[in-house]
Amino acid sequence: MRHLLALVATLAASLGTNLVARPANAQDTGSADAGRTKAGVCAACHGADGNSVNPEWPSLAGQHADYIVSQLTAYREGRRQNALMSPQAMVLSDEDMHDLAAWFSSQPLSPKEADPALVNRGRQLYTGGDADRGIAACIACHGPQGRGNPLSGYPSIAGQHAAYSAAQLRLYASGERQGANAMMRNIAGNMTEDDIKAVTSFIQGLR
Ligand code: HEC
Ligand code: HEC
Structure with missing residues (x-):
């Protein structure tokens, strides 16, 4: 499991750096x-x-x-x-x-704060995951600033309300939210309620 997670992280990270030069809305056709x-x-x-x-x-x-x-x-x-x-x-x-x-x-997102009591645990999960428990590091796909990667379909989660993000992690864990693939279901399914609260608070404070 540890090797698999490391591989996913490496692939995602290299994908991110290769594609970073492309504009975020390269495929957008809307007005x-x-x-x-x-x-x-x-x-x-x-x-x-x-x-x-x-x-x-x-x-x-x-x-x-x-x-x-x-x-x-x-x-x-x-x-x-x-x-x-x-x-x-x-x-x-x-x-x-x-x-x-x-x-x-195209609209700017209002910055928000993380709960100071949760930020250390949240940062640890976000940047390092927990390989022994099958939790891939969020940073591998959602990036150091939480801005995701548009061309890989990784959403921006920075500055999102913690209550909303936590609700989504619970929906992935229960399988109610399927997602485009199994990535988030597998990760969220291995998280405890304390993990979810800490990491979503940390995400809320990312900018
Ligand atoms: C009555 C309240 C309400 C209105 C009006 C509404 N939404 Fe939503 N929207 C929600 C809620 C609640 C969610 C989260 C639902 C869930 O958990 O899946 C959501 C989720 C979304 C998402 C997914 C966000 C994400 O990060 O995954 C998008 C995109 C969205 N709405 C766009 C729109 C657009 C565009 C409109 C107008 C045409 C709209 N919504 C009108 C309540 C609303
Ligand atoms: C292997 C890549 C990958 C990793 C690692 C990853 N994510 Fe995701 N995440 C995704 C993808 C892809 C989606 C969109 C899935 C879908 O189609 O619903 C997503 C969606 C989400 C959403 C819902 C966003 C929204 O607006 O509705 C949240 C919240 C989230 N991830 C949090 C996390 C957290 C917290 C971690 C670390 C514990 C994490 N992710 C790790 C790829 C990843």
């Missing part, structure tokens, strides 16, 4: 101006500029456009389900999704 107009219906929950004020609801500001489109598509097709969000995605066309993604990805 941010059109997206701004269409985002009125999203504002109640995600904020007009993608900075949500409710910690249970994700901020979208600064998220990779392709990831936003992939998640909206997953809700529309029922691969990801949520009582509040699924009905919103059902009525969106592909063009709407690309426009909304262009808008929210």
